[in-house]
Amino acid sequence: MERGPAHRIRNSRIVVSVFIGLVLMYLLVFMPLPMFIFQPGTADPIKPMVRVKGGDAEEKGAFMLTTVRVSDASITSLLVAMVHPYEDIYFKKDIFKNGENEREYTQRQEIVMQSSQMNAIQAAYRKLNIPFHIQNDGLVVVRTLPGYPAEKELIAGDSIVKINQDPVKSSAELNELMKSKKPGNTIVVTYKRKGEEKAANLTLTALPAEKDANGNVTSERAGLGIVPADVQSIKADQDGKQVKIKAGEIGGPSAGLMFSLEIYNKLTPGDLSKGYRIAGTGTISAKGTVGSIGGIEHKIIAASKAKADIFFAPKDETAEASGGTPARNYSDAKKRADDIHTKMKIVPVGTLDEAIAYLQQLEPKS
Known part of the structure; x- marks a missing residue:
């Protein structure tokens, strides 16, 4: 039986409707915009990332690095972020350096992470008077x-x-x-x-x-x-004290403090964690000074979801100390912690020594 014009018109309308639907779906969900969405990431245990030859493996609690999830914005995710209280929107041009593309931005973050790991190892070695050299x-x-x-x-x-x-x-x-x-x-x-x-x-x-x-x-x-x-890499003069870090695809400098605490714990007898789940953030210098970072409000949420007991936050800094805008990491972390009503304790630290001293005075968690 031959189908009439009405049937052909109906089929054409279906094809056009499906095509329009697919285009709309692409525009709403998949088409990238020149913006990033920043939102809470994860709180990951560091123990599997850090290896120390002959190190002390005792750790009843956990040291955790915290991350911020960064994703390309679509129209749909942008609309969600505009009304979500814990998501932030940034133009890519404000994140990238002049002329930098996305591949180069990612590579820069990898290099910064490598530098952070080197500083973390140096800070722990210096604290424990372990001789080392840079290769x-x-x-x-x-x-x-x-x-x-x-x-x-x-x-x-x-x-x-x-x-x-x-x-x-x-x-x-x-x-x-x-x-x-x-x-x-x-x-x-x-x-x-x-x-x-x-x-x-x-x-x-x-x-x-x-x-x-x-x-x-x-x-x-x-x-x-x-x-x-x-x-570069840090080489301990004693082979039995060599530290290696493998953090996967995590980038940026903000895990420095937490890496140092994990390394210190593995290079010393006993359990510095005392059975607590300890999250935190902050850059670290080779001499053990903790520096401010971005996105701490998102990291508080990630740590709370991971049931952290303690969160180390870099101390607030003046405009002079931070080289520009005052850095209010601790204040921002405490405010977000109060907003989400977490039981996690927010502890301000300015050095690796301060973080270690705080943990050493804790009673072991029952």
Whole structure:
């Protein structure tokens, strides 16, 4: 039987309706906007991330690092975030540095995390008078500058291995090799990307003029146009005290304090946790000073959901101490903790010593 015009029109309307529905779903749910949504992340036990040769494994409680979940905004998630009391919206341009793309931002966070881990290990070693040295392991590309030679071949995350036949393991070595080069020279850059070694011929160009310590403009320099970062590791002079950290894909500097506490616990006899679930946040310097971080209100929620008993928050800082806007980490953490009516105790700390002293005076949890 031949179907009539009415049937064909009805089928056409169904196809058009389905197509429009799919387009609307994409626009509402999947189309990314130039914004990020920040919301509570997780509170993850650090013990599985930190390994110490011959370390003390006793830990009845837990030391936990806290995270902020960052996701691309869609129209739907943006509308939800606008009315949700514990979600924040940021334009990507305010998060990225000038000219930085998302890959380069992620790479920068990885480098900052590596630096945080190094500081955490150093702080614990210094506290326990454990001799150590710093080892250069390589040079990684954090970003490439638009309009310069490296932009054609290199991407964030590439490791530079050699310039011509000269091995490179640090930015100092790279700078020294570049001193003898002039704009217009062609060099062979050997690099690794995802474990695969590659080589590229790149013609150097003049880099922007810089000023030295006296304010004088430096002479013309030839270069690739990259922002490099040294990949380093901390090596204990005694093999039995060596610390290794594997934190997966977590980025940023804010787990420094909690890494140091876990390392200290494993390098000393007994259980520093005393059976408590201890969460927290804060950068740490190689000498053990705790610094302020962003997103602490979200981390309070993550720690409370993970049933933490204690939360270490960086002490409030003045504008002078923080180098700009006053940092109110403890005050913001305490306010959010009061808002959500958590039983978790918020403890302000300014140094690793203060955090350790607080835990040492606690009675073990029954």
